Amino acid sequence: MTRRHAEKQDDTEVNITPMLDIVFIMLIFFIVTTSFIRETGIDPRRPEAVSAAQKERGNILIGVSAGGQIWMDKRPVELGAVRQMVEQARSESPESTVVIVADERASTGLVIDLMDQVRRGGVLNISVAAQAPAGGG
Amino acid sequence: MRRKRRHGGDEAEINITPLLDIVFIMLIFFIVTTSFVKEIALDLNRPASEPREEKKTAEVITIRIAANGQVEVGDRMVDIRAVRANVEGELATRGFDTPVVVIADRASDSGLMVRVIDQARMAGADEVSLAAPSR
Numbered sequence: 001m002t003r004r005h006a007e008k009q010d011d012t013e014v015n016i017t018p019m020l021d022i023v024f025i026m027l028i029f030f031i032v033t034t035s036f037i038r039e040t041g042i043d044p045r046r047p048e049a050v051s052a053a054q055k056e057r058g059n060i061l062i063g064v065s066a067g068g069q070i071w072m073d074k075r076p077v078e079l080g081a082v083r084q085m086v087e088q089a090r091s092e093s094p095e096s097t098v099v100i101v102a103d104e105r106a107s108t109g110l111v112i113d114l115m116d117q118v119r120r121g122g123v124l125n126i127s128v129a130a131q132a133p134a135g136g137g
Numbered sequence: 138m139r140r141k142r143r144h145g146g147d148e149a150e151i152n153i154t155p156l157l158d159i160v161f162i163m164l165i166f167f168i169v170t171t172s173f174v175k176e177i178a179l180d181l182n183r184p185a186s187e188p189r190e191e192k193k194t195a196e197v198i199t200i201r202i203a204a205n206g207q208v209e210v211g212d213r214m215v216d217i218r219a220v221r222a223n224v225e226g227e228l229a230t231r232g233f234d235t236p237v238v239v240i241a242d243r244a245s246d247s248g249l250m251v252r253v254i255d256q257a258r259m260a261g262a263d264e265v266s267l268a269a270p271s272r
Contacts, residue, residue, distance in 0.1 A: 020153075023160055030167030037172050047248035049255035052179045061176065064247075099176045104248020108202070108241040111250070112269045115181065127178035128251055 037061065038089065041074035044103035049130035055099055060089045060123070064102040068110050079113060086121030097125040179251060179258075182266040198227045198237045198262070200253055204244040208253060220253055224260035236264040243269055 040063030062082065063071035070077050072085050090096060098118045102111050115126050200220065201209040208215055210223040228235060237257045241250045250267070257265045 020157070023157075023164060027160060027164045027167065030164065030171055033173075034167055034171045036170065039172065045248075047251040049179050049251055051255050051258040052177045054175050055178045056175070099178045101176065102247045102251075104246060104251070106247045107243060108245045108247045108250045109243025109269065111247045112241075112243070112267070125180075127180045128247070129176045129178045130251055130255070132177065 036093070038073050040071045040101055042071045042101075044101055044106075046101065046129050046131040047104040048133040050133060052130040052132070055097065055127060059093065059096045060086060060098045061129075062098060062100050062114060062118070064100065064106045064110060064114065066103040066105040068106060070110075070114065079110075079117060082114060082117040083121040086118050086123055090122055096123070097127070098123045099127050099129050101129040179255060181254065182264065196235070198224060198231065198235055200224070200237065200239045200257065202239065202241040202245045202249060202253060204242040206245060206249055208249075217249065217252060217256070220256040221260045224257050224262060228261060233261060234263055236266065237262040238266055238268055240268050240270060 037059045038061060040061045042063045042065055044063060044065055061072075065071065070079060070082065072082065077085065086098065100111060100114060100118075111128070118126055199211065203209075208217055208220060210220060211227060213223065215223050224237065239250065239253055239257065241253075254265050254267065
């Protein structure tokens, strides 16, 4: 089939080499930049902090809403289930770190309990999400 | 194959259609799954639940956060915006490598805790850790 087709219109083929180049470059770009962040599913109001830095490897996100609800992987979870989910996420990518995205009205006690659970899950590098101050200082 | 190539390089092309299919599918997969969310975050040092060596209160700068949001540096009650200046003063008198411990009440807002830790960092404290009084 293809043979006959090719023989009939041999020199009317479109040159796809430049397209291939671009497709390969895009593919490599996306492979390199993909980090498989597990989003929390909520967008809490983060506290402002000047000394916060961007986390390149922080790809296990745990959300805490103002009412104290814990969100992971786009669904609400219990505090006791956090450890297991962290262990599971860590087995998929061992160098991942945890970022706790807590609402600024969430209680400190819950955040501390959460940090202890994450620590028991085997991730020692924990940080708390913040946002840059609006007024520039 | 070999014979073909020898008598005409034109017809010896490799069929790249399956390769292209796979490359396109991979490309679409990575485009769809990529998320460029990068959180900016503050590292928190949390001492293990049972501290191995008890540090004397005199050796550290303690910042207490009460449940109602009042902040105390040492024994002085200060405003949240004055925490940085107070910690700077304490660091200057006690030495710049003095660790800072933030003792936050469990019922206080975590946003306040983050802001206090941020202020202590901005004051130049190397080691800021978070402790919580047990229930």
